[in-house]
Amino acid sequence: MVAIKDLPLDEKILKGHAACPGCPITIALRTALKALGEKTILVIPASCSAVVQALYPKTAFNVPTLNIAFEAAASAASGVAAALKALEKKDILPVVWAGDGGSYDIGLQALSGALERGTDFIYVCYNNQMYSNTGIQRSGATPYGAWTTTTWSGKKERQKELAEIVMAHHIPYVATATIAYPTDLYEKMKKAKEMKGPRYIEILAPCPPGWRFDMSKTVEMSRLAVETGAWVLYEMIDGKMEFTGYSKRLLAGKERKPVEEWLKMQGRFRHLTQEDLEKIREIIEAKWDYYKKVYGGN
Amino acid sequence: MIKTALSTPTEGAMGKTGTWRVFRPVIDKEKCIKCWFCWVYCPDAAISRNEYPEVDYDYCKGCGVCANECPVKAIEMRREEK
Amino acid sequence: MIVIDTGNHISALAAKMAKPHVIAAYPITPQTTIVERLAQYVENGEVNAEFIRVESEHSAMAACIGAASVGARTFTATSSHGLLLMHEMLHWAGLARLPIVMVNVNRALGPGWNIWSDLNDSMSQRDTGWIQFYASSVQEAYDNVIQAYKIAENEEVMLPAMVCYDGFILSHTSMPAEIPEQREVDEFLPEYKPAWKMDVEKPATHGNIVPPEYYIHIRYDMHLAMKKAKKVIQEVGEEFGRKFGREYGLIQDYRCDDADYVIVTMSAIAAEGRVAVDNLREKGEKVGLVNLTTFRPFPHEMLRYDKMIVIDRDISPGLGGVVYNEIRGNGSEVYGFMAGLGGMDVNYKDIERIYELAKEGKEGLYPIEVK
Numbered sequence: 119m120v121a122i123k124d125l126p127l128d129e130k131i132l133k134g135h136a137a138c139p140g141c142p143i144t145i146a147l148r149t150a151l152k153a154l155g156e157k158t159i160l161v162i163p164a165s166c167s168a169v170v171q172a173l174y175p176k177t178a179f180n181v182p183t184l185n186i187a188f189e190a191a192a193s194a195a196s197g198v199a200a201a202l203k204a205l206e207k208k209d210i211l212p213v214v215w216a217g218d219g220g221s222y223d224i225g226l227q228a229l230s231g232a233l234e235r236g237t238d239f240i241y242v243c244y245n246n247q248m249y250s251n252t253g254i255q256r257s258g259a260t261p262y263g264a265w266t267t268t269t270w271s272g273k274k275e276r277q278k279e280l281a282e283i284v285m286a287h288h289i290p291y292v293a294t295a296t297i298a299y300p301t302d303l304y305e306k307m308k309k310a311k312e313m314k315g316p317r318y319i320e321i322l323a324p325c326p327p328g329w330r331f332d333m334s335k336t337v338e339m340s341r342l343a344v345e346t347g348a349w350v351l352y353e354m355i356d357g358k359m360e361f362t363g364y365s366k367r368l369l370a371g372k373e374r375k376p377v378e379e380w381l382k383m384q385g386r387f388r389h390l391t392q393e394d395l396e397k398i399r400e401i402i403e404a405k406w407d408y409y410k411k412v413y414g415g416n
Numbered sequence: 417m418i419k420t421a422l423s424t425p426t427e428g429a430m431g432k433t434g435t436w437r438v439f440r441p442v443i444d445k446e447k448c449i450k451c452w453f454c455w456v457y458c459p460d461a462a463i464s465r466n467e468y469p470e471v472d473y474d475y476c477k478g479c480g481v482c483a484n485e486c487p488v489k490a491i492e493m494r495r496e497e498k
Numbered sequence: 499m500i501v502i503d504t505g506n507h508i509s510a511l512a513a514k515m516a517k518p519h520v521i522a523a524y525p526i527t528p529q530t531t532i533v534e535r536l537a538q539y540v541e542n543g544e545v546n547a548e549f550i551r552v553e554s555e556h557s558a559m560a561a562c563i564g565a566a567s568v569g570a571r572t573f574t575a576t577s578s579h580g581l582l583l584m585h586e587m588l589h590w591a592g593l594a595r596l597p598i599v600m601v602n603v604n605r606a607l608g609p610g611w612n613i614w615s616d617l618n619d620s621m622s623q624r625d626t627g628w629i630q631f632y633a634s635s636v637q638e639a640y641d642n643v644i645q646a647y648k649i650a651e652n653e654e655v656m657l658p659a660m661v662c663y664d665g666f667i668l669s670h671t672s673m674p675a676e677i678p679e680q681r682e683v684d685e686f687l688p689e690y691k692p693a694w695k696m697d698v699e700k701p702a703t704h705g706n707i708v709p710p711e712y713y714i715h716i717r718y719d720m721h722l723a724m725k726k727a728k729k730v731i732q733e734v735g736e737e738f739g740r741k742f743g744r745e746y747g748l749i750q751d752y753r754c755d756d757a758d759y760v761i762v763t764m765s766a767i768a769a770e771g772r773v774a775v776d777n778l779r780e781k782g783e784k785v786g787l788v789n790l791t792t793f794r795p796f797p798h799e800m801l802r803y804d805k806m807i808v809i810d811r812d813i814s815p816g817l818g819g820v821v822y823n824e825i826r827g828n829g830s831e832v833y834g835f836m837a838g839l840g841g842m843d844v845n846y847k848d849i850e851r852i853y854e855l856a857k858e859g860k861e862g863l864y865p866i867e868v869k
Contacts, residue, residue: 122451122452122453122456123450123451123452125456127465129461131461132425132426132427132428132429132461133427133428133433133460133461133462133472133474133475134427134428134429134430134431134432134433134460134474134475135429135430135433135460136429136430137459137460139436139459139460139477139478139479140459140477140479140480140481141459141479142459143459144459144460144461145457145458145459145481148456148458148459148461149456156698156701157698158698159568159696159698161564168705168706168707169707171423171429171703171706171707172429172430172706172707173423173429173430173706173707173708173709174421174422174423174706174707174708174709174712175422175423175424175712176423176424176425176426176429177423177424177425177426177429177702177703177706178425178426178429178430179425179701179703180425180701181698181701182696182697182698182701182702182703183696183701183702183703183704183706184564184567184696184703184704184705185421185703185704185705185706186560186563186564186590186705187560187586187587187590189556190556190557190560190563190587192557193552193553193554193556193557193558193560193561193564194560194561194563194564194567195564196522196550196552196557196561196564197520197522197550197560197561197562197563197564197565197566197567197568197570197572198564198565198567198568198696199564200519200520200522200548200550200561200564200565200570201519201520201548201564201565201566201567201568201569201570201572202568203548204519204520204546204547204548204565204570205519205568205569205570207568210698212564227553227554227557228553228554228556228557228560230553231552231553231554231557234553235550235551297457300456300457332480333479333480333481334479334480334481334483334484334493335481335484336459336479336481337457337481337484337485338484338485417693418595418653418656418693418694418719418723419715419716419718419719419720420593420594420595420693420694420704420716420719421593421594421704421705421706421708421716422694422702422703422704423702423703423704423706424702425701425702425703
């Protein structure tokens with residue numbers, strides 16, 4: 119495992135971009151691009167990332183970046199991959215960098231199609247658990263109980279698990295990560311980069327304005343998500359699952375921090391009733407019971 | 417040359433985002449252990465790895481993530497004067 | 499070499515001979531035999547293209563855009579609802595100035611399901627910035643696809659182009675077509691040189707936020723390019739004539755020189771219209787026909803005959819025929835008929851009848867409401 123001090127120094131995200139202060143997206147993208155390098159073509163659908171680039175005729179991203187319509191990231195990337203192959207441009211990697219909106223919901227069809235076709239690309243979903251760019255509306259990734267501008271009294275449904283849906287496509291690489299563990303993210307990106315075929319990485323990206331917490335706590339928020347089990351770190355390589363980092367210890371039996379520690383730091387959960395809290399605990403409990411049953415053997 | 421929405425990578429694409437700040441991070445070199453957490457976590461790539469971490473105040477938005485993450489509390493968030 | 503085959507198979511052949519790098523297409527009646535034939539060509543190595551079996555038409559166009567943005571020549575085909583599903587991405591391709599070429603097999607829209615010929619699908623795309631050609635024979639389908647690449651990829655144009663023809667009437671009907679040698683097509687079609695592309699040597703971003711004061715220039719440039727396309731279409735049509743013996747241009751006029759009335763129509767109705775014109779001429783009527791082979795850019799300057807009878811195989815509800823509305827008001831006497839909607843047959847007898855009705859000063863939705 120690489121150490122933080124040994125991560126490459128080259129910055130592909132230029133200073134003076136348009137992200138909110140404390141934004142997790144650019145924390146993740148800086149690390150990701152250190153692993154991916156300059157032979158990358160980013161495909162970015164409508165999302166916060168599309169806005170972070172700033173305004174024409176300038177851009178803050180120093181890798182070729184193709185912005186595309188909201189639902190079309192994976193299909194545009196399929197076209198990029200096919201063209202690179204046809205034009206014999208070896209070693210250039212198309213990488214989708216999409217939010218949960220463009221992956222879980224409107225972009226799900228294109229994602230599924232691209233995966234099933236064995237498209238040679240990496241699909242990264244950075245998940246801030248809502249439609250952040252348009253002002254904090256709910257998405258299929260929004261967890262149970264969360265306030266959003268379209269779920270004022272808290273979302274009544276639990277979120278879907280996109281990484282698990284992706285696993286059902288039987289692709290070579292499926293991984294989850296988050297910004298608090300940059301070397302874990304870096305290693306996963308590097309591993310994915312060396313593989314062929316469809317590779318999927320989902321990164322939890324806590325959003326200060328969306329989740330309602332102080333902008334200095336972004337990294338802490340993602341760490342707590344993992345420590346409470348609300349987010350999990352793993353990688354599945356050709357169907358074989360391996361948990362990583364802190365999640366690996368939780369799988370082996372280390373006790374999860376109570377989820378309330380994570381929830382109480384976020385304004386979006388401020389209104390939770392005891393019942394809601396119980397429901398959230400149950401969801402996390404069930405998730406980890408399942409993990410232990412299915413993956414706990416190692 | 418046809419006209420389409422093609423943009424050039426530029427530092428300061430959004431201007432000098434340092435003007436967004438209310439608080440600025442001040443790094444105490446005496447306490448700093450050069451773990452480089454501040455550097456890796458900065459959302460704006462505004463901390464560079466010189467002999468010590470150095471903040472680019474032209475672009476630092478003052479989010480405070482660096483101060484929050486520093487394991488030895490070597491970074492203080494100080495209110496901007498003006 | 500003369501080949502006798504359906505409109506679909508011949509346009510698949512043209513697409514193959516244009517040597518696209520990437521083909522992305524989704525099946526829809528009556529386009530399916532294009533995709534199937536192309537899949538065969540790819541699998542038996544007759545064309546060196548990557549074939550993406552996308553999961554929807556929206557994805558087909560998005561994939562073509564992705565591929566074109568890296569510098570690949572692309573091809574797709576669709577019809578009717580498939581074209582509608584692509585609509586967002588048609589606009590995208592236009593504003594991105596990517597010269598994607600597509601065949602659209604004209605088919606009626608639903609509900610209810612109607613698989614027969616009707617031009618509402620492509621007419622509805624008239625503001626997307628796509629060049630539109632309409633073929634009235636299998637030969638024209640072939641020739642239009644080849645020319646479409648040359649026109650679309652012209653550095654002064656750089657706009658996507660679609661070649662349309664009637665579902666079933668042309669798509670599934672076998673007619674003879676003179677097919678040139680691959681070498682001749684290679685000579686006619688230079689290598690695609692994109693106006694911009696994703697390039698790791700020179701990183702750039704395409705499509706980030708554009709403030710209004712810049713956007714206006716992007717739109718205006720597109721507008722000018724579409725206008726310039728008129729000249730390019732004529733030049734390419736003439737060059738095609740010199741090389742392959744069949745000359746093209748913005749329109750095809752038939753016996754219009756001394757005509758009192760000129761029938762203006764497209765595709766299969768134009769093919770039938772030529773027969774009607776011959777019959778009417780035999781009866782002493784001074785009538786001619788303009789086959790509107792280019793709908794976008796619209797060749798207004800070539801449609802200034804004193805008296806015109808427009809037959810639209812489309813309808814803009816409340817307004818009437820689209821082509822009629824593009825022409826009228828230019829000072830000529832124009833009679834507008836809509837016919838063949840939803841695949842209603844329009845043969846030479848119908849066209850002769852329409853001519854008689856126009857002479858009586860009538861117009862309308864043929865045959866149900868003409869006054």
